[in-house]
Amino acid sequence: MSGLDTWRGPNRLDALRGPSKPVDHNARSIAALAANPACQRRAILDAAGIDKGSTIQHLGYPHQFGQSPFALARQEQFKAIVKAHGGAHILRLLRELLHLSVEEAGYHNVEDAADDNGRAVRHRHTRTVLRSAAEQPEHAATLFDDPLLKLNVAGYDVYLEPDVIAFQVGRQFHVVAIKTFAVVDGQADTPKVSAAAREAAVYVHALRELFSSLGLDPARVAHDVVLICPKDFMNFPTAALVDVRHPLEVLRRQLERLSRIDDILDELPPGLSLDLRMEGKTPTRPAAELAAAVSALEARYAPECLAVCEMAYFCRAEARACGSLEALGRTVRDDLGGLESIDTAIHLISGDPVCSPEQDAIATRLQYLRRLHDEAVA
Numbered sequence: 001m002s003g004l005d006t007w008r009g010p011n012r013l014d015a016l017r018g019p020s021k022p023v024d025h026n027a028r029s030i031a032a033l034a035a036n037p038a039c040q041r042r043a044i045l046d047a048a049g050i051d052k053g054s055t056i057q058h059l060g061y062p063h064q065f066g067q068s069p070f071a072l073a074r075q076e077q078f079k080a081i082v083k084a085h086g087g088a089h090i091l092r093l094l095r096e097l098l099h100l101s102v103e104e105a106g107y108h109n110v111e112d113a114a115d116d117n118g119r120a121v122r123h124r125h126t127r128t129v130l131r132s133a134a135e136q137p138e139h140a141a142t143l144f145d146d147p148l149l150k151l152n153v154a155g156y157d158v159y160l161e162p163d164v165i166a167f168q169v170g171r172q173f174h175v176v177a178i179k180t181f182a183v184v185d186g187q188a189d190t191p192k193v194s195a196a197a198r199e200a201a202v203y204v205h206a207l208r209e210l211f212s213s214l215g216l217d218p219a220r221v222a223h224d225v226v227l228i229c230p231k232d233f234m235n236f237p238t239a240a241l242v243d244v245r246h247p248l249e250v251l252r253r254q255l256e257r258l259s260r261i262d263d264i265l266d267e268l269p270p271g272l273s274l275d276l277r278m279e280g281k282t283p284t285r286p287a288a289e290l291a292a293a294v295s296a297l298e299a300r301y302a303p304e305c306l307a308v309c310e311m312a313y314f315c316r317a318e319a320r321a322c323g324s325l326e327a328l329g330r331t332v333r334d335d336l337g338g339l340e341s342i343d344t345a346i347h348l349i350s351g352d353p354v355c356s357p358e359q360d361a362i363a364t365r366l367q368y369l370r371r372l373h374d375e376a377v378a
Contacts, residue, residue, distance in 0.1 A: 012265050013048040018275025022049025025158040027199035030151070032308040033249075034254035035198075039300035040198050040264050042309060047156050047261045050274055052310035058276060058283040059291055061313040075180050079163065082178050082228055082237050087143045090165065090176060093228065093239040094142075098171050106141035110148070119159045122148040133168060143167045149206040155260035173211075175203045176226040181239050183229045193227070200225040201247040204253075223248060272296055272315045327363075333334065336362055 004270040014022075025046060033042055045052055053063045082089050086107035094100040110126050127148040132139035144167065149160040165176045177200040183193045204225065208218035224241045231238035240280065274293055276283035281289075301319045305312040316326075325332060339345050339362060348363035348369050 013261070016044070016265075016268075016274055017048045017198060017270065018273060019278070020051065020276065020278060023048065023051050025153065025160065026069070027160060027162065027202040028195075029154060030158070030160075030202045031195075031251065033153070033258070034099055034251050035308060036260075036300055036302065036305060037254045037257040039298075039305075040259065041294070041299040041311065041315070042298035043154055043258060043261060044264055044268075044297050045274070045311070047154065048274070051276075054276060054283065055274070055294070056310050056314055058285070059287055059294070059314055061317075062302040063310060066219060071180070078180050078230060078235055078237075079178050081235055083145060083165070087165065088143065089237045090143060090226075091229070092166070093226065093237065094167070094169065097226065097239060098169050098239055100142070107143045107145065108141035109145040111146035119148060119161075123150050123159065127210060127214065130166070130173075130210065131216070133212070134171075134173070134216050134220065137168060137171055140168070142169065149203065151202070151206040151209060153255065154258040155262055160203065160206050163198070164203055166207060171220060172222050173207065173220055174222045174226055175200055175207065176225065176228060177203075177242075178228045181229055182231070182233045183240070184232055196227055197225065197242050197244050198247045198251070200227070200242070201244040201251050204244055205251055206246055257362070270294055336366075 029046055033039075033046055036042060044050075045273065057063045091100065099367060108129060110129055111122060126144075126149065128143060130147070134142070143165050145165050147162065147164075149162065150157050151160055152158075152280055158345055162175075163178055165178075167176060177196055179192070179196050181189055200308075204221055204223065208221045209223055211218045223245045225244050227242045228237050228239045230236065272293060274290070275285065276290070277285040291314075294311075295318065299311075299315045299318065301312070301315040301324070303316075305315060309315075323343050325336055325339060325345070326340060328342070336345055337358070339348070340372050344359075345362075345366060349360065349366045351363075
């Protein structure tokens with residue numbers, strides 16, 4: 001089979017990535033992708049499992065995401081404490097939050113149940129366990145540790161291995177999110193709580209999709225997520241209910257807007273490769289060549305990307321270099337939706353001729369704002 005045939009076949013994403021091991025989707029990456037559904041660059045990089053951290057570093061930009069080994073070790077330690085002894089801490093917290101009775105307690109580790117812990121096997125086992133629990137709640141466990149969910153993103157199925165435990169009280173299923181940021185005097189950092197809510201909404205959505213595929217009522221998956229964090233910088237867990245209805249609705253709407261990956265791939269140059277050509281842990285591909293390949297993927301940059309996407313600094317530099325309105329933010333871009341560049345906006349402010357009725361309306365508005373600015377400065 002020729003290289004072109006490979007590119008047009010079912011292995012197009014593998015051909016785009018090269019021989020490197022794919023990086024799996026997770027809740028944070030899906031939440032970030034859904035926050036900017038028009039960005040084809042992010043959609044392709046995630047679908048192909050491209051290591052965006054290594055890519056951006058090789059391009060000469062800072063990699064601002066990821067956790068230090070110390071933070072990862074602390075996260076694993078706190079998770080182990082929370083899940084120890086059949087989720088004893090979780091049961092204590094559920095009794096406080098939802099009045100879970102003692103006789104409803106029960107623990108089932110989905111990951112340990114199968115001899116083959118491959119993702120397809122674990123996902124099938126998750127479906128079997130949750131279906132049984134939903135149909136026969138009187139015989140089911142309360143806690144389901146390490147379930148494996150699956151979600152369709154832009155036409156491709158991705159597995160989600162949540163850092164959560166699904167549980168049911170009565171006939172209602174919930175998602176438990178375990179995080180390591182502290183709750184001090186009953187208060188936690190608002191941006192961190194918001195980020196945790198967006199990630200948890202991905203799991204709630206995936207769990208509801210699983211219920212729908214099983215012919216079960218997705219409303220049995222609660223929109224209230226149990227968020228477990230350390231109390232007062234100690235490793236003693238505390239919990240609160242977080243309503244994720246708003247991020248859940250935003251996620252659902254944005255996932256529907258995502259273009260199908262196959263449609264985006266069809267528009268790319270044949271043979272395009274984002275392979276870093278790794279030798280051991282060292283990329284050997286010329287940075288300029290890699291930058292040209294990345295630029296072949298259409299981006300939708302906005303300043304908000306800096307908080308959620310590894311590629312944001314590259315995309316910002318690209319937007320600035322071509323004078324794109326994207327670099328000024330979504331509000332400016334939307335207000336000046338008929339314009340393609342900052343230079344065009346400057347020409348209209350200066351009174352240059354317009355090319356269309358839409359530009360005429362924008363020119364009138366910009367010139368009015370300039371007069372207000374000049375009067376204020378004067």
